[in-house]
Amino acid sequence: MKLSAEQKAFEERLGHRFAASGLLIRALTHSSISSSTRPDNQRLEFLGDRVLGLVIAEAVLDADERAAEGRLAPRFNALVRKETCAEVAREIELGTVLRLGRSEMMSGGRRKEALLGDAMEAVIAAIYLDGGYEAARQVVLSHWRNRIAELDEDARDAKTALQEWAQARRFSPPSYVEIARDGPDHAPVFTMEARLQNGASERATAPSKRVAEQAAARALLERMEKE
Structure with missing residues (x-):
């Protein structure tokens, strides 16, 4: 599959050039437009949530070698929650390349927090499948680094x-x-x-x-x- 000019621009903002472009296209495909020949991003979202979790868990541990589990868990949760994923998605303008059905598009799907957060997780999974864990890790850290550095010691929601x-x-x-x-x-x-x-x-x-x-x-x- 060939990427559109908009999708190629998104690759640049994301920081990963896909060898298998179909993975990116699938990660950007919402269930409102999916079909038997055009799978949606829900399975990738499931995987991406786990990849993100591992990257962030490692990063939180590295950032504070003395913190007890009771301090680490709230920080981890603050960084992987859907709202944070949606924030990152907005920063890289993921919504502009989401593939949505007409009804979802008309109802403002490109700006919906849940859709953006889910798609961000799916994109992380697509990077993992395309380039391996290290590629996914580098992209996640590049977009989460400031959040990790600025996280409050007590990061409970x-x-x-x-x-x-x-x-x-x-x-x-x-x-x-x-x-x-x-x-x-x-x-x-x-x-x-x-x-x-x-x-x-x-x-x-x-x-x-x-x-x-x-x-x-x-x-x-x-x-x-x-x-």
């Missing part, structure tokens, strides 16, 4: 940290409420509110509920820790 804060004070778990949904159907923006049993709350707005909840939880936790 905000919702987990807020829940632990509440549990330590014998509060009920925090609740999350959708306050508003704005924008067109293909690119909604959500305002979510995090609430604690003591009546404290904070709001945040983001293109996905999960991101908005995390931001609201972070803001509320920061406020509680200052009081």
